[in-house]
Amino acid sequence: MVSRLLIFYTCIQFSYTNVFSNFKAVMPRNFKLLEELEAGEKGSGDGTISWGLNDDDDMTLSVWTCMIIGPPRTAFENRMYTLRIGTGEDYPIKPPTARFISKIKLNCVNENGIVDPNKLEVLKRWQPTYSIRNVLEGLKKQMQHKENHKLSQPPENSQY
């Protein structure tokens, strides 16, 4: 009897914890993405990365068109690389997906332009506080990495 009561009590405690005591305010997906959108509209500082909704009336906030300008003193220099980032329903608990539209030679990108989440640190060790911006910065860093920075690139403006 006592143990039953105890179980019952624990259950109540558990659901109470679930509903009423998440200590930090966790921003839900859509509000986080709206903030990311606004940050993108303001620009990212040096202008070498940018992101915005693919369709400006996409109420689901799921498909983003992004751009990275290749960093100086690399094979990517002065080129504009376009990519799509997908933020699924479980974002930001689950990481986004990324796929290049512009052809690119980069070790973390497969032959169809898809970014391999196991080969990009920011996707592999994804945290819900990360954002689209972090993915783009991660990719830009890859372009500067010594295993990539001399890779000869496909013709400029070619697409998958």
Add this chain to the structure above:
Amino acid sequence: MAGLPRRIIKETQRLMAEPVPGISASPDESNARYFHVLVQGPKDSPYEGGMFKLELFLPEEYPMSAPKVRFMTKIYHPNIDKLGRICLDILKDKWSPALQIRTVLLSIQALLSAPNPDDPLANDVAEKWKVDEKAAIEEARNWTRKYASAQ
């Protein structure tokens, strides 16, 4: 670390016990600061007959800063943009901690009854509202039928 502030618990309980007529708001199962909201289109407005889905979030600083609210149902309204963001002074600079979730929801309901094209967020819609109000209202009715018909 504190739990959910007393005020939020109180407001939630009251919203559930005495809901605003035409509006339902219930907290998300896993996030007590996130509310799923349904607003009925007010009578004698172009939104009449529609059921609009919204989401509301109480940020960490609430009630010192305003709740965040967004329409999830498409709506043709000069003060609501393509992504459902709402232009309403009490959600921005006119916010006061004396206001509540309830007052915010009432204000949104009132905004549906009285669109304000002079303080627009959706510029093309506001333009239409000013140039040809009759056509704009008809368009709002069409959108209500198309996207918000209560089922």
